[in-house]
Amino acid sequence: MTKSPEQLEQELKRRSKAAKLEIWGRVVSFSALILIVAVVVAIIGFVASKGLATFTTNHVNLWDFLSGKNWNPSLTDAHGKPEVGALSMIVGSFLITVLSAIVATPFAIGTAVFMNEISPNRGAKILQPVTELLVGIPSVVYGFIGLSVVVPFTRSVFGGSGFGILSGTCVLFVMILPTVTSMSADALRAVPRYYREASLALGATQWQTIYKVVLRAATPGLMTAVVFGMARAFGEALAVQMVIGNAALMPQSLVDPAATLTSVLTTGIGNTVMGSLQNNALWSLALVLLLMSLVFNLIIRLIGRKGRLQ
Amino acid sequence: MTKRRWLQGLLLTILVALGIFAYQTRQVSQAGGSITAVGSTALQPLVEAAGEQYTADHLGTFINVQGGGTGTGLSQIQEGAVQIGDSDLFAAEQKGIRAKGLVDHRVAVVGITPIVNRKNGITHLTTKQLTAVFTGQVTNWKQVGGKNLPIVLINRAQGSGTRATFEQFGIAGHQAKTAQEQDSSGMVRQIVQTTPGAISYVAFSYVTKAVQAVSLNGVAPTEANVLDNHWKIWSYEHLYTKGQPTGLTKDFIAYVQSPTIQKTLVRQLGYLSPSQMHVTRDVNGQVTPIGGTHS
Numbered sequence: 001m002t003k004s005p006e007q008l009e010q011e012l013k014r015r016s017k018a019a020k021l022e023i024w025g026r027v028v029s030f031s032a033l034i035l036i037v038a039v040v041v042a043i044i045g046f047v048a049s050k051g052l053a054t055f056t057t058n059h060v061n062l063w064d065f066l067s068g069k070n071w072n073p074s075l076t077d078a079h080g081k082p083e084v085g086a087l088s089m090i091v092g093s094f095l096i097t098v099l100s101a102i103v104a105t106p107f108a109i110g111t112a113v114f115m116n117e118i119s120p121n122r123g124a125k126i127l128q129p130v131t132e133l134l135v136g137i138p139s140v141v142y143g144f145i146g147l148s149v150v151v152p153f154t155r156s157v158f159g160g161s162g163f164g165i166l167s168g169t170c171v172l173f174v175m176i177l178p179t180v181t182s183m184s185a186d187a188l189r190a191v192p193r194y195y196r197e198a199s200l201a202l203g204a205t206q207w208q209t210i211y212k213v214v215l216r217a218a219t220p221g222l223m224t225a226v227v228f229g230m231a232r233a234f235g236e237a238l239a240v241q242m243v244i245g246n247a248a249l250m251p252q253s254l255v256d257p258a259a260t261l262t263s264v265l266t267t268g269i270g271n272t273v274m275g276s277l278q279n280n281a282l283w284s285l286a287l288v289l290l291l292m293s294l295v296f297n298l299i300i301r302l303i304g305r306k307g308r309l310q
Numbered sequence: 311m312t313k314r315r316w317l318q319g320l321l322l323t324i325l326v327a328l329g330i331f332a333y334q335t336r337q338v339s340q341a342g343g344s345i346t347a348v349g350s351t352a353l354q355p356l357v358e359a360a361g362e363q364y365t366a367d368h369l370g371t372f373i374n375v376q377g378g379g380t381g382t383g384l385s386q387i388q389e390g391a392v393q394i395g396d397s398d399l400f401a402a403e404q405k406g407i408r409a410k411g412l413v414d415h416r417v418a419v420v421g422i423t424p425i426v427n428r429k430n431g432i433t434h435l436t437t438k439q440l441t442a443v444f445t446g447q448v449t450n451w452k453q454v455g456g457k458n459l460p461i462v463l464i465n466r467a468q469g470s471g472t473r474a475t476f477e478q479f480g481i482a483g484h485q486a487k488t489a490q491e492q493d494s495s496g497m498v499r500q501i502v503q504t505t506p507g508a509i510s511y512v513a514f515s516y517v518t519k520a521v522q523a524v525s526l527n528g529v530a531p532t533e534a535n536v537l538d539n540h541w542k543i544w545s546y547e548h549l550y551t552k553g554q555p556t557g558l559t560k561d562f563i564a565y566v567q568s569p570t571i572q573k574t575l576v577r578q579l580g581y582l583s584p585s586q587m588h589v590t591r592d593v594n595g596q597v598t599p600i601g602g603t604h605s
Binding site: 071075155161162247249267271274275 | 489
């Protein structure tokens with residue numbers, strides 16, 4: 001009881017257990033953050049340094065790379081320049097991404113509307129677990145099913161080998177459907193209840209409410225869902241590689257073999273030597289992929305911001 | 311509070327135990343020796359099987375075998391990151407590799423044959439016809455004596471050893487037309503088997519009744535024809551080391567080249583043994599008969 005003022009002051013100034021714990025917690029979470037940021041920066045830096053080497057060390061013209069149609073990194077063309085035109089792969093990637101998103105969106109939004117607006121009980125009980133299950137199926141399984149079901153089907157209907165953008169689209173459609181569906185459902189759920197009540201009170205039917213009010217209000221969210229699905233489709237490697245045929249040619253039709261950035265990467269990387277032009281050219285493709293996924297992220301951000309402003 | 315202490319104590323004990331374990335195993339693997347072989351997926355089954363047998367006979371050693379492809383194998387061995395680089399090609403044939411300083415150990419010979427879908431109605435071709443097919447001058451099988459079916463080309467991935475060998479010896483050094491590419495022989499066979507009009511090329515061990523192997527210039531793709539170079543499309547499988555191998559690496563390569571493996575595993579896995587060959591071939595494709603066993 002007889003503490004001097006100095007002692008008392010010291011005791012008060014000393015950090016309590018709770019304060020120490022707080023600092024400790026801050027240090028742990030902050031170092032986790034630093035680690036993740038460092039990893040991201042390191043990956044981007046590595047891919048960029050490797051990918052840019054094609055243009056700096058091997059002196060490939062950037063425009064030739066982006067607009068050339070011949071992909072034969074081990075060969076040189078008439079002017080003695082390596083044939084590293086990536087246009088056919090870039091076109092292949094975009095084509096397959098856009099097509100699968102176009103096919104998947106109506107199904108996804110339809111399912112989401114059914115789950116949220118038309119039959120919330122049954123929807124939640126059956127469709128929710130089903131879509132979640134679909135998300136969990138590994139991509140190699142999708143690829144395998146595509147190879148043994150979709151490809152023979154395309155072959156028997158359209159002739160040729162069955163490998164191509166059409167088969168790839170079919171597989172990707174199923175792969176991105178659950179992602180787009182569950183995100184669309186979230187977007188619809190976020191529409192305030194009083195929007196619907198107001199609409200119904202004005203005498204609108206349920207269908208009118210859905211497509212004039214709910215879908216309109218949820219548009220930014222739905223667009224985010226579609227772009228998210230596209231980002232997944234763009235980056236998918238294994239399943240696409242198994243069914244697209246991997247021919248680095250400009251796509252002439254949907255049933256001819258084509259190639260995507262990812263499929264060329266996965267087939268080629270083991271057969272090239274680190275530091276060689278062939279290897280650097282593949283890294284350049286990886287850099288294009290990385291930049292595209294950044295663009296997709298940016299688009300999602302932009303849509304989100306626009307949605308908030310309204 | 312005491313419960314937490316207990317947990318902390320337990321965690322610490324486990325950590326220490328793990329540390330000791332790691333240290334111990336490190337010691338053991340240093341004492342017995344462990345080497346890593348990386349590269350060609352075509353050669354991987356042989357090296358893996360031989361490695362298992364070797365470690366079973368020589369306790370305390372460990373042969374770590376990884377795939378990754380010929381390019382990976384050669385670049386890893388060039389950097390000295392591994393002890394053995396598996397390759398389907400001569401190191402000098404692979405772009406970006408300085409072959410000097412790498413020592414070649416040939417452990418197997420693999421014959422490669424064109425295969426077609428059985429519906430194409432093709433059983434033999436000439437080199438000229440095969441070249442025309444793969445360079446795209448001919449687009450229908452009826453132009454080379456088959457049924458009226460469009461030709462579907464299937465290539466292996468660029469840089470694949472099988473493809474390089476096929477292009478060099480099968481279609482006279484021409485570059486195959488850009489067409490669909492598959493990165494494994496099993497997949498290639500599967501596609502040729504099911505796609506009317508398809509043609510590709512695989513190692514002999516992948517040929518089954520479901521696909522038609524094609525005779526070239528009247529020579530059938532058989533092992534006997536490879537041995538005396540009547541069948542020209544074949545290549546060596548190489549184990550590369552950086553400089554002359556020493557220690558376990560040397561012993562293991564000698565083991566793979568020994569009759570024990572060459573007469574059993576190599577044959578079982580569908581390869582030929584270099585010692586059976588009546589000829590040798592160098593990196594430029596020059597073939598010389600082996601003295602004594604002249605055919």
